[in-house]
Amino acid sequence: MPFNLRLLLPIFVFTFLLSACQPAPKEYKQTLLVFGTLVNITIYDTDASKAAAMIKAISDDLNFMHEAWHPWKPGPLGRTNTLLAQTEWFSANPSVMPLITLGQQLWHDSDGLFNPAIGHLLGLWGYHQDDPPQGPPPSANEIKKWLSQNPRMSDIETKGIRVRSSNAAVKLDFGAMAKGLAVDRVIEQLKKNGIEHAIVNAGGDLKAIGRHGDRPWRIGIRHPRQDGSVLAAVEVNDSESVFTSGDYERFYTFEGKRYHHIIDPRTGYPAGQSTSVTVIHPQAAVADAAATALFVAGPEQWQDIALKMKLQYVMLVDKHGQVHITPAMAKRIDWLGNDVQLKISQP
Amino acid sequence: MTRADTAILIIAICTLPFVYRYYWQAETSADRVRIFSADQLIKELDLNKDRTVRVKGVLGHSHIQIKDGQVRFTDSPCTGKFCIHKGWLSEGGDFNACLPNQISIEVTGQQQFDSMNF
Incomplete structure (x- = not known):
């Protein structure tokens, strides 16, 4: 074989083989400071200019939802x-109606443990202001007075966009559901625009569509008590959301005592038996509200609430570090070699 | 084959690996920290090179420490200090932000996870 052919042949063969391959799909990532949190969007296998345009539209939409659904600033909510405090019928802005109707359903399904009508109570604890609360916590009398008013989602009546509350103490705060609903909407927007593979992570809670190439999306669930370490991993199927509520997210310390932001509507005080609850569900809004409701329910009652909310995938870490988990969730979790005290039980 | 032909062939062979990497391999940058101001990427640093950086945000300077393959906020001009409370990040896909100062950090490269839930 002539010298030049000996050299050219392998090059030709290599080039031919390469031409048979598909170029590796690109991951397009963007981080946004919107919706009062940090939103990470990962889009897989989509043209970069299309992904960038989508992310711009998503950012605008999230800003709109943040303003419309803000509980104490001027705006629709x-x-x-x-x-609502005037207890007369009025026409609400249509943008808040999905929150109210879904909020009522989830309040009912969770036996009132997810209660978006507790805005005044959250205000007493200092969570209705721009600056993080410093304390002091509300007095026992203030809590007692609020409990006696007993604001619930069933106090609200709706007829189309006409709304009325029979209880002047109702103040809506959808902080435990709005982020989920926003993530659901963003995912819908992506799908309508032909994006098939993506993750939208809003402040640590996420929903995924499609896959990462030839494998499912793989998610790390952070340890509630160990900085920077991961408790477990889970593979997420198409159109599934993973939401966690934890006592480490927002809290303040006053006179040596720590007060976190997940308030038990039955007692008026921060729920004290759980450190984190993770829920996997097709609807991010449901996963969001359920994680809060189960956190409040704690290790003794979570199964009842999970059953009523028809939840299949739940993991609760209690204050002693024991992990309470549904059998379906246990099958999906990779503990990454962590030594975990497991209590598997069917709701 | 002339000398020029040989030179062209050598150049072509040497270029092939780079062409292959550019067109056929997915983008990966091993163990990096990306720092954003508002939504703009302002720095990308090696997670395995210890250092402290000062980044200007809307309220003032945030201090970000990289040590032993981890990264964290050590100071920021916000009132809540949630960014500091969150502590170290080391897993690819993990992120943290000082929302009032509009500074955020993200760990990328050789990711064990596509995203982090917390």
């Missing part, structure tokens, strides 16, 4: 709260 802020106005709704002002008018």
Whole structure:
């Protein structure tokens, strides 16, 4: 074989083989400071210019939802709260109606442990202000007075966009559901625009569509008590969301005592038996509200609430570090070699 | 074959690996920290090179420490200090932000996870 052919042949063969391959799909990632949190969007196997345009549209939409659903600033929900206190019929802005109707359903399904009507109580604890609370916590009398008013989602009546509360103490705060609903909407927007593989992570809670190439999306669940370490990993199927509520997310310390932001509507005080609850569900709004409701329910009652909310995938870490988990969730979790005290039980 | 032909062939062979990497391999940058101001990437640093950086945000400077393959906020001009409380990040896909100062950090490269839940 002539010298030049000996050299050219392998090059030709190599080039031919390469041409048979598909170029590796690119991951497009963008981080946004929107919706009062950090939103990470990962889009897989989509043209970069299309992904960038989508992310711009998503950012605008999230900003709109953040303003519309803000519980105490002027805006559609802020106005709704002002008018609910007057206990007369009024026309609410249509943008808040999905929150109210879904909020009522989830309040009912969770036996009232997810209660978006507790805005005044959250205000007493200092969570209705721009600056993080420093304390002191509300007095026992203030809590007692609020409990006697007993604001619930069933106090609200709706007829189309006409709304009325029979209880002046109702103040809506959808902080435990709005992020989920926003993530659901973002995912819908991506799908409608032909994006098939993506993850939207809003402040640590996420929903995924499609896959990462030839494998499912793989998610790390952070340890509630060990900085920077991961408790477990889970593979997420198409259109599944993973939401966690934890006592480490927002809290303040006053006179040596720590007060976190997940308030038990039955007692008026921060729920004290859980450190984190993770829920996997097709609807991010349901996963969001359920994680809060089960956190409040704690290790003794979570199964009842999970059953009522028809949840299949739940993991609760209690204050002693024991992990309470449904059999379906246990099958999906990779403990990454962590030594975990497991209590598997069917709701 | 002339000398020029040989030179062209050598150049072509040497270029092939780079062409292959550019067109056929997915983008990976091993163990990096990306720092954003608002939504703009302002720095990308090696997670395995210890250092402290000062980044200007809307309220003032946030201090970010990289040590032993981990990264964290050590100071920021916010009132809540949630960014500091969150502590170290080391897993690819993990992120943290000082929302009032609009500074965020993200760990990328050789990721064990596509995203982190917390």
